[in-house]
Amino acid sequence: MLIYKIFRADEWAHLQAEGETAGAPIDLADGYIHFSTAETVRETAEKYFAGVDGLMLIAVEADNLAPLKWEPAREGVLFPHLYRKMTIADVVWSEALPLTDGKHQFPGLA
Template identity: 40%
Template sequence: MRPIYHLCLQDAWQDAAAAGVYEGSDLDRRDGFIHCSTGDQVAETAARYFPGTDLMLLTIDSTQVEGEVKWEENPRGVFPHIYGRVPLMAVTAVEFLRWTGERHDIPFLFD
């Protein structure tokens, strides 16, 4: 399994946990896919799109999602996008990322 990562707000994760499935944020639904990152893209993505905000980092087993994972290029690189839903069984870890005032506190290193 090659994990992919998704950043979301705490409320969105709590709603997904209650529903049993994660369907993405308003932005994801507007774009038609769930935006994800590789391990080396997480810090930059968090800083660019969520400055000043505490976050949840979902580690996702891409083989367990409902739908297709496509690797798509944008000006900042090639990113994984989930065209479908993420059942809770596909989420292998959930980490709280606290905003320190300057950056998000990511407590571990990625492979």
């Protein structure tokens, strides 16, 4: 199952350059890397990245991540949290999240 991480351009550039990342500021503060599912990633974009341009959507295979824990978050919905650094090798694909009329477009998701 693919899970998704939204990165700002500088965070994505850091992962590409360094080969690993401890995540975005919220990830560093919480002690794990936040991911979303296909069902929750659009809401994540609206809630945490509204109007932000230059974002990247990163897809990762959940079955290849350990230690990955599914924990309740918004309204008790389970979200995947990675308790280690994310590596460039974890990335299955990446796509830009263009901003059109104030809303992010998700070309990599149906």
